[in-house]
Amino acid sequence: GGQPDFKECFFVAPGELDEEARVHYPQIYAENVWPEDGEGFSSEVFRSRYLEMGKALHHAGMALLRGSALSLGLREDAFTGMTLKGPHVTRVLHYLPLKADQVNTGILWGEEHTDFNLLTLLPGGRFYDPAGKPSGRPDDKSGLYLRTRATPEAPHGHMVQGRPPEGCIVAQVGQMLEILTGGTFLATPHVVTAPGTPDWSRMSAAHFIHLHSN
Numbered sequence: 001g002g003q004p005d006f007k008e009c010f011f012v013a014p015g016e017l018d019e020e021a022r023v024h025y026p027q028i029y030a031e032n033v034w035p036e037d038g039e040g041f042s043s044e045v046f047r048s049r050y051l052e053m054g055k056a057l058h059h060a061g062m063a064l065l066r067g068s069a070l071s072l073g074l075r076e077d078a079f080t081g082m083t084l085k086g087p088h089v090t091r092v093l094h095y096l097p098l099k100a101d102q103v104n105t106g107i108l109w110g111e112e113h114t115d116f117n118l119l120t121l122l123p124g125g126r127f128y129d130p131a132g133k134p135s136g137r138p139d140d141k142s143g144l145y146l147r148t149r150a151t152p153e154a155p156h157g158h159m160v161q162g163r164p165p166e167g168c169i170v171a172q173v174g175q176m177l178e179i180l181t182g183g184t185f186l187a188t189p190h191v192v193t194a195p196g197t198p199d200w201s202r203m204s205a206a207h208f209i210h211l212h213s214n
Contacts, residue, residue: 007192013090015055054088058088058209060169064171079180087213097200098195115208121171128203144163174187
């Protein structure tokens, strides 16, 4: 639609990157840059927890990719073997609060799209009220929504809330996996909608598994 996404992001590669690939693709095999210590903020603690989350999500993604390969009658490492030391990234996102004159005007926190990578793992998100305190959803229309496959009865699919049960994660197929499977697995269209009331924000995280660039 052309509107800017109302969010800000921080990316980190949680695993070892291919040093040779860094020579050819320095932008996507770059070294991590971490924030400095600040009042009430420990960079060391932030880094440790961030990497722990990223590695755990990557481990889960590798298990899903192995299972996906076996389900198609392929070698167990058919997909994972193409990801070793690839440019995987773990991202935290801050969806920005809208002003009173911006809500209910069609502005989205993230327009509908499909991810271009292999597989995306989402551990969930959290809303913050206007006072900055963690809260439940401010209404029944805001947050992450996923579009289901088209059917004769619903040629455009249905939008379903992308909220996993407690202790679970959401996994989204990306364009790379759709191409590799010839469309057996379809990339998941998804959108992040903003609340209908002003001054609410949202924090979330995502881990993106990519094919190695070579």
